[in-house]
Amino acid sequence: MSFINNWLRSDIKAINAYHVPAADNMIKLDAMESPFALPDELIGQYLAYLADAQLNRYPNPGADELNQTLRELMDIPDEFGVLLGNGSDELIQLLALACETNDTILSVEPSFVMYDMIAKFTRLNYQGVALTKDYQLDLNKMLEAVNTHKPKLIFIAYPNNPTGNTFDRKAIEKIIQSTNAMVILDEAYYAYAADSFLMDIAKYPNLVVLRTVSKIGFAGLRLGLLIGSKDTVAELDKLRLPYNINTLTQVSANFLLKEKSEINNNAAIILEQRQILSKALTQIKELSVYPSQANFILFKAPKAQALFDYLKDNGVLIKNLSSAPKLMDCLRVTVGDNAQNQQFIQIVKKFYD
Ligand SMILES: *Cc1c(COP(=O)(O)O)cnc(C)c1O
Numbered sequence: 001m002s003f004i005n006n007w008l009r010s011d012i013k014a015i016n017a018y019h020v021p022a023a024d025n026m027i028k029l030d031a032m033e034s035p036f037a038l039p040d041e042l043i044g045q046y047l048a049y050l051a052d053a054q055l056n057r058y059p060n061p062g063a064d065e066l067n068q069t070l071r072e073l074m075d076i077p078d079e080f081g082v083l084l085g086n087g088s089d090e091l092i093q094l095l096a097l098a099c100e101t102n103d104t105i106l107s108v109e110p111s112f113v114m115y116d117m118i119a120k121f122t123r124l125n126y127q128g129v130a131l132t133k134d135y136q137l138d139l140n141k142m143l144e145a146v147n148t149h150k151p152k153l154i155f156i157a158y159p160n161n162p163t164g165n166t167f168d169r170k171a172i173e174k175i176i177q178s179t180n181a182m183v184i185l186d187e188a189y190y191a192y193a194a195d196s197f198l199m200d201i202a203k204y205p206n207l208v209v210l211r212t213v214s215k216i217g218f219a220g221l222r223l224g225l226l227i228g229s230k231d232t233v234a235e236l237d238k239l240r241l242p243y244n245i246n247t248l249t250q251v252s253a254n255f256l257l258k259e260k261s262e263i264n265n266n267a268a269i270i271l272e273q274r275q276i277l278s279k280a281l282t283q284i285k286e287l288s289v290y291p292s293q294a295n296f297i298l299f300k301a302p303k304a305q306a307l308f309d310y311l312k313d314n315g316v317l318i319k320n321l322s323s324a325p326k327l328m329d330c331l332r333v334t335v336g337d338n339a340q341n342q343q344f345i346q347i348v349k350k351f352y353d
Contacts, residue, residue: 018117030318045255053248066253080202088225094239104127106154143178154184158186159294172185172197180206183204205232284352295334300328
């Protein structure tokens with residue numbers, strides 16, 4: 001028996017590690033990254049900006065300039081508070097740390113796996129409530145589960161990952177009003193969605209919104225934000241580790257995220273490509289394609305595992321969800337640039353020929 005096996009909490013031993021597949025030299029359409037690199041004409045300026053970073057000093061503890069940059073990029077009103085995290089994953093963990101020993105985290109299924117994983121890490125209970133068969137919120141089931149389990153945190157990804165759709169706004173409002181729990185609307189894909197709950201923070205004291213720059217072109221920065229009332233953010237801020245946003249991230253983000261029109265333009269290209277890709281997939285008669293408000297598309301494919309392998313053998317990596325609960329035969333593809341999407345479609349067509 002190895003040391004660690006004797007030593008480790010048995011519930012941690014039982015967890016399957018979050019698996020990130022190798023993607024060297026592949027067209028990477030598995031992780032909702034943006035296909036757009038920094039434009040050549042900005043590289044020189046960016047490097048000059050970086051050279052000014054004082055790496056012998058600790059970062060700005062409150063990341064004040066970055067806070068302002070994000071408010072401007074995402075049109076966040078001054079009256080709301082903003083808490084920054086090392087990715088929004090860190091903020092999910094921070095919310096879990098604010099809970100008491102026997103508290104419950106509630107979310108829907110299928111949804112983002114980190115809600116469940118972080119509940120496990122922090123020894124909280126986790127309760128998943130099944131979506132309907134077309135991946136909508138089942139409001140009665142949700143209200144019943146809220147009543148039975150009395151959760152402390154309710155996570156709703158809006159749009160949802162991995163299904164790509166948004167849920168009925170009225171149903172979400174009912175859930176927020178029905179509970180003393182903090183309700184977290186996780187808007188990782190806000191840039192690709194028609195609606196948002198950002199402004200509803202003023203109306204509902206128990207509502208907070210999570211966002212991230214990961215899905216709008218900056219997954220490598222590891223930068224997420226929690227937006228809520230000022231008093232909520234001030235209290236949660238006590239749980240943040242000092243200097244959690246490192247200097248290179250602060251400096252880079254302060255330069256890169258000021259390019260608001262470039263960022264919005266890239267999002268518009270993805271929206272256009274999403275429509276083209278969705279249409280092309282729909283025209284392949286073997287597939288059923290789900291509607292998307294995000295930068296990825298979920299589709300049901302006969303012989304999903306074989307199609308996934310065939311794509312991989314041909315240099316295209318997507319996400320295989322076909323063995324996950326409620327996602328039988330489902331694959332998820334990130335919307336890439338036009339050339340990547342075309343290559344992906346050609347391979348899928350060839351597979352079913
Ligand atoms: C990608 C994703 C995140 C994680 O974002 P990071 O900021 O990269 O940690 C959070 N929530 C959902 C629903 C996601 O899909």
